[in-house]
Amino acid sequence: MPDLESNILTFEWVMLLLRIAFIALIYVFLYQVARVALRELVTIGHAAAKQERQATARAVTASLAVVDPAASSYSPGERLPISSYTTVGRGSGNSLVFDDSYTSTTHAELVRDAEGWLVRDLGSTNGTFVNGRRVRGQVRVDAGDEIAFGSVVVTFTG
16 A cells, blocks of 8 residues: 555645645736836836926926016016916916006916917006007017016016
8 A cells, every 4th residue: 555655645745836836826927917017107107207397398488577567576687487378467366466556457368379479468457568569359479579567568588
């Protein structure tokens, strides 16, 4: 009967080795899944960071240089960054606040579209002017154009 016992021991050893190999394969599989998942997360993270940088670059793409601050708290030559949609007025809810009595609460808006920048008067009392001409509806502006919001005069720097 020693042959039967040695066969049983050999069979048990083979089964043990197969179990260990199976567990090792499971660990290798899980390791590969974790590697792929981590690589995807890093790729998504890089893509999100790139989109955020692009959005930030698009968000602040122009500025206004103060020429005549009138009675506002700004100084001549001060640069005011604007985003792709900026509201201008005396009210605190605007993107750009000119605390001048000739500037309406919601005076005008600057909007970037595919072709450039537009200024729209929002029904202000004292008007919005581009290069001395009153804005009726909307007017396209380019770098160097002078914009007046009531008494406050700025130069668009594009």
